[in-house]
Amino acid sequence: MAFSWLGAPRKDPRDAASLLAELGPGRLLAGASTEELAWAVRKPDRAGLEGAVRCFASEEFTTRHPGHRRVPGTARDLLLRHARSHRPGDLAVLERRLLRTPADRVRRS
Template identity: 80%
Template sequence: MGAFSRADGARHPHHPRTYEISDPEEIRAYRAVVRLGHELAGPDPVFCSCGDDTGAHPSPERDRLLDPLSPEGIPARHRARWVAAAPAAVREYAGALAAGAEDPDLPRGVPPALVFGWLGAVREEPRDAAWLLAERGPSRLLAGLPTEELAWAVRETDRAGLEGAVRFFASEEFTTRHPKRRRVPDTARDRLLRHARGHRPADLPVLERRLLRTPDDRIRRS
């Protein structure tokens, strides 16, 4: 799916420029509004100047289905599905993001290992209209945490958490930190590199370059 243009310029801050639909019911509904759009555009739709990139000519039915701000639309359904799958400790925060809050208050006391697991969880529809939220939401919770706390969480997390941890440590949220804040104890660093070798090889070169070593005995947990 392509970008959606509204006449008033309003937008959902976490709606991606492109996304996919795979649910048969949603596909049928989309095809129906495309057919309607072809009828409205007339015999020569090449010259349609609506400026939209969804593949469907503007109509009330299209707006209701594809507008990211429509509570009845496909994007809203995808966001609601993402919120429902979020861990209980972060569900209110996820709901605020899905509702369109640009920068909601961060929940307190959420273990980083849980957030790693949220980021790394397997999603049935990984490229739906909530895929950008699925990256931004957890990453914003992790971005402000000290490296030492993140490293301890790497030690404690499960496989889904390691998936999320590798994604976070290879992302700009971590790799752009000052070198002093990129020092990761050997045990955590080794776990990240091992998971990347087996499951995310594209991230391995970034991790090898940007994760600076710190002996485990230099880090103490309070």
């Protein structure tokens, strides 16, 4: 729900409601673990994916989760696919910040 709220388009970005809509989801998501955020990426609509990309591409995500930026492949692929088609400016940032979980890596013997 917070991702959808964060990703919803705003008509007038200078009014108080838009400011609250911009800052509120970040405060709600601040206490969530990376695993919870990654799980929530699987459920949202387009506005939710837009908000999720904004959340994971933000500086707050990196500073809040410096050693816990590993997300499952499904969530990572959804975020990268959405960023590639709708937010190309965030694509390189997401590729650097979203690390794969150890289980997603291919190991060679």
